[in-house]
Amino acid sequence: MTMRKFKTGNLIFTALFALLSVFFLMPLVWMLSAASKTEKEVWTFPIQWIPTDWNLVANFKAVWMGDVAFGLFYMNSIKIALISTIATIVISAMAGYALGKLDFKGRTLIFTLMLAFMMIPEQATLVPRYIMIKELGLYDSHAALILMGMFSSYFTFLLRQFMIGIHNDMLEAAELDGAGFFRIFWSVVLPLSRPILATVGIIKFIWTWNDYQGPLIMLNSTKLYTIPLGMQFFKEEFGTQISVMMMASVAAILPLLALFLALQKQVIDGIAIGGVKG
Template sequence: MSFQKFKLSNIILTFLFAVLSLFFLLPLIWMLSASAKTERDVWTFPIQWIPKDWNWVSNFKAVWMGDVSFGLFYMNSIKIAVISTLATVLFSAMAGYALSKLQFKGKAAVFSLMLAFMMIPEQATLVPRYIMIKELGLYDSHGALILMGIFSSYFAFLLRQFMLGIHNDMLEAAELDGAGFFRVFISVMVPLSRPILATVGIIKFIWTWNDYQGPLIMLNSSKLFTIPLGMQFFQEEFGTRIAVMMMASVAAIIPLLVLFLALQKQVIEGIAIGGVKG
């Protein structure tokens, strides 16, 4: 009897969560539907979830072949997001390895300082970073955004906590085999940290791809704009054409979906385990 009640409660909870998830997905579903509609059908009420007249080809051409350089904004975002993500993962992994496995003078002070930096709001450092970028001569360049984004106390802390769970025996075995510092890091720590590295990579890519504040402050030339700033041009050009705007929005989220689908296995592993268990 108790087993039947337990099973019934699981079915009810699963159904409720499925309904709730559908509720949260409704805006995304509407965006996909509107991107394939004619402008007239977008404003039809009640909502036609399946377009009556498919117009996605015309909307696609307006986004990618119109006067607004959406393709250029797209490539700028990919360039900045990919370089920033790879650099952040590398530097954060190195910092996490040093703070979790290496012994050096001042280690505790460095870790405490890193935690203190995590408590400072990003907006509080905006003016100093802007001045630094201007002095380095990187203003109005992609280098400014990349330089600002490749160092992260949060990700270094996250990787440090994960690497603490990796047994030192594995590192000692590699050292006995003649592996040096970088060999141990590349051949032992990085493979064992793949789940958390994938998680960090996804989060960083999403943050960089969706960043509006950084490009708004550090970029002035329209040819350097990223997707968030480029959408302003679309609003000025196609502000009253909701179907075209939705097509541009769909195109903007495709890299995020592809990245998550490609790395979701590693992300789930990163959530499920806290390190290598002996």
């Protein structure tokens, strides 16, 4: 009887969350639908989810072959997001390894200061970062955004907490075999940390790709703009053409979907490992 109630409860919750997922997916489905329609059909009511007059090719050409340099903005975003993500993973992983597994003087103090810095809002450090970038001569360059995005207390903390859970017996065995700190880090710690590294990579890439404030403050030249700033040009050029705007939006989210699909197995493994540890 108890098992039957348990199964019934699971079915109810599954059906409820399935219904909620439909509501969450509706804006995405409408965006895909609008990107394939003519402008007239976008404004029809009730909504026609499947276009009767397909305008996919024309909208695609308006985005990629129009007056707005969408392709240039796209490549700028990919460049900044990829370099920032890779640099963040490397630096945060090394810092997390040092704070979690190496015993050195001042480790606790450094970790405490890092936690304190995490409590400071990003907006409070915007002016000092701007002044620093100006003094370094990096204003109006992609290097400014990459430099600001390379270091992260949050991801260092996340990786440190994960690496603490790696058994010291594995590290000691590698040390007995003659491996040094860097060899242990590269050959033992990093392979075991792949799930959390994939999670960090996805989150960091999404944050960098969607960042509007950083490029707005640090970039002045149009040719250096990223997708979030580039979308403002589309708003000025095609503000009344919703179908073209939706096509640009679809193109903007494709790298994020591709990244998640490529790394979802690692993320799921990380969730499973966390559940076992819990």
